[in-house]
Amino acid sequence: MSDLFDDEDEAGGRKRVLSNGQVLGFVTRFWTRRPVLFGLGVGLTLLAVAFDLALPYASGHLIDTVVEKPRGDPSAWSALWMFVGVYFAFAVVRNISHRFWIPLAARNMEEMTNEGFARVQAFSSDWHADSFAGATVRKLTRAMWGYDAVTDAVTIWLGPGIIVLIGLSTMMLFRQPLAGVVSLVVVAAYLGANLIITERYVRPSNLRSNALDSKIGGALADAVTSNPTVKSFGAEARETARIAAVTAQWRDAVMVTWNRFTDVWLGQNLLLVVLQAGLTGSMVWGWSQGTATPGDVAFAITAFMLMSGYLRNLGENIRMLQKGLDDAEDVAAWERLPPQIADAPDAPAFRIGPGAIAFEDVTFRYKAAGAPLYDSFSLTIAPGERVALVGPTGSGKSTFVKLIQRLHDLQGGRVVIDGQDVAAVTQGSLRRAIAVVPQDPALFHRTLSENIAYGKPDATREEIEAAAAKAHAHDFILKLPNGYDTLVGERGVKLSGGERQRVAIARAFLADAPILVLDEATSSLDVETEADVQLAAEALMAGRTTIVIAHRLSTVRGADRILVFQKGRVVEEGRHAELKARGGVYARLNAVSEGVG
Structure with a gap:
């Protein structure tokens, strides 16, 4: 939520993140990526402007020729063809220029979206937790069209328009100084x-x-992705009303924006009336004084028609430019936002090893917390060891796993895997060496084979099916209408909880990482399904350093070592029987677990 509202001021308006110049600089950098296309587009646009500037001259020349020459004089036809030819050349050259602007815009819009998405992907888990996914998507797509609006406004309309307006005003200064001054x-x-x-x-x-x-x-994204919950509570009408309240806020705000644009448009048209009266009036006055020819009057009328068209376009395109800059602002600001968790300069890839893990005097505090969760915390896990983490909610179990993956940076100490500081290697290579099977696996709305192969995208069909068989998923997949090509729905909604778990385990098998994390992998399953998933998990744990997070202590009895967490500290450790006999924290947790069971 904070991503939506942190930038709103007390009056309900949105605080400016970047200036217009900064956003325009962001867009300009995309233009310079393709200097040939951009240069040809600008060059042909300027040539079209030159023909546009020549049109009033051709018009005035035609009128003077018709007035001064006798009837039937062939020079009138020459003047006519020059007038027509100038406009024809303008139209052709202008059209050709668009042939260069189109590929420039399409490629830059593509890259802006791809790079914006890559930037978002690189932001930390905290950033994503604070941001609505739907709002982020909206900002990305809006920025793409913002680029298009800014580019069209600056390069196709505003730039050429200003050149034409200044050029025509200067030409009028020489023909009739008063008209030129009024125009300028x-x-x-x-x-x-x-x-x-x-x-x-x-x-x-x-x-x-x-x-x-x-x-x-x-x-919208929040309600649509939570539709099963909405249906389970019969809350469709309530969610519709909630969306209606949000769109009503938008409606009120956008009406203010559009009314302000309309106010500006009124002022523009009043200035056009002044221009029309000033130009034609000064030329008619000059004609009455004998200082202007009929061609000068025709020049002024043609110039006004051109200028009024350009000025209207300028007004509309200044508004379009402003809207485009505002639309692109969020993505431009993201570019300036440093990654919350960054790879060290020239960081090497993580070297796969046997899976030894060590916390060395680790101090860690969440940004919203007052005191550190871990304070000078040290712990080692041997390669291939199966370690279970138990303890109450908030005791530091999940944080332990997040720090292994370097989803957060430390305030002190270091986390070392196979002799490598996790902060000194690239994040992507580190996380590929750690397979995680979460309590509620989030699958992509893609085929089962794509979901299983996500950790190894170049896997063959045989490898995918072998991993599924090890995970006890092959049989249920074959029963689906399209087998491995079945689409699973958003977040895997078409599959049951146990089926999603087995797909996640198959994914972990295929990733073949030396470190495995099972985060409450069976806690939400029925007894029969849990047994199937547990068998698959047992096979997956063989030969790997395994960290099991569990509230249901029945799932950790076979662990080599059980670590009991409280407030970021390990208060007990040992095997199940040993800890149970000790009569401490674990024994109390076990008694509660057995009582619930």
């Missing part, structure tokens, strides 16, 4: 007012509506 003043006022008003008046409300748009994505 109105153009400067138009651009200045649009930029300032859009930045200070429109942008705050646009950021607010974007934040609420992200909130819609988060709320």
